[in-house]
Amino acid sequence: MVEISRRRAIEDVASDLFREHGYAGTSIRDIARALSVQGASLYAHVSSKEDVLWAIVDRAATRFERAADAAEADAEAQRPGDPAEALAALVRAHVGVLTADVDAAGVFVHEWRSLDPAHREAILSRRDAYEVRFRRRVEDGIAVGAFGMTDPAIATSTLLSAVNGVAGWYDPNGRLPAARIADHLVDLSVRMLSNA
């Protein structure tokens, strides 16, 4: 990947380190060392360590949101009013964002607690809104009989945990390409919600 901007290179390196050692376990000097510069030099590009975390998390959140927008529009265009199809599209989109940048996605999933209070609040409400999109499809699917009876809140939380788990084991050089992994997650998700 060609380096587009120094700022972006800092965020990419930080995503990798935050994912591996956590935000608190990564110092500004660790990030600088990976870029072969002095710690203080980073402050020409970022205003604080938290600023870097927020940039990573905000961008990842935006990607998840946009991918869900496109997935729902697409599902609605192809099979209008089909909750199972819409949910499958949401899961596929989610796995796509996750595998496209597993470091940033992993930071989004695990490190939001380290954001300062205002950012933390903002990201939590976006996460809630995002989860609601999934839960609505679960509820609609139950209502029309496409899914079996279950507790929609628990089922949706469990489904998102299952899908987010991909961030814990996905390897870009592993035996399965991202698209095949998405196929599996879609299949497992729909099965989980279907009647036995």
Place this chain on the structure above:
Amino acid sequence: MVEISRRRAIEDVASDLFREHGYAGTSIRDIARALSVQGASLYAHVSSKEDVLWAIVDRAATRFERAADAAEADAEAQRPGDPAEALAALVRAHVGVLTADVDAAGVFVHEWRSLDPAHREAILSRRDAYEVRFRRRVEDGIAVGAFGMTDPAIATSTLLSAVNGVAGWYDPNGRLPAARIADHLVDLSVRMLSNA
């Protein structure tokens, strides 16, 4: 809960803080403050900060292992050779350990990366062995037709992510008791593996 030992009280407080702020984000003085003593006083009871993390993680791992032992023995006694029953018992046992001490279990799930290399290696191999117990049931279930065709490795990783997700939202004072949550997770897990 009555305080059994000072050492144990330190670990309980540390479980709470490590889970909320992460290992690196929690200082020895943070733990001490929660116990109303000076930071240096903790060293009368623990040899290092990592020693506390290891104690929490090791104990949690042992609980998961013992609960799985009992669950498999029980399932084998009641319905010998039934992979779906054995898997259900494993999931129920896992959720039981998780909800019995959600702080310690959450630290086990998320903070093992912060262990020193030897402990990290040890816990990873125990985690692998634990996952194999689940995967064997998944494979056997597919072989006898109790479960639908799927990739056993991906299905098992996804199942464990789904179940571990409980640590992220379980609230001891929430609307559902732990036993009901376990019921739901068993149901969702078995559905996920069953034929559609």
Place this chain on the structure above:
DNA sequence: CCTACCGATCGGTAGG
């Protein structure tokens, strides 16, 4: 369990 303290490292700034 306390006070007093150690060297190391932290996030961040000044000034170039």
Place this chain on the structure above:
DNA sequence: CCTACCGATCGGTAGG
């Protein structure tokens, strides 16, 4: 992007 530096905090020790 560098050197030089700031005050604060870190994990941990000594000695009581």
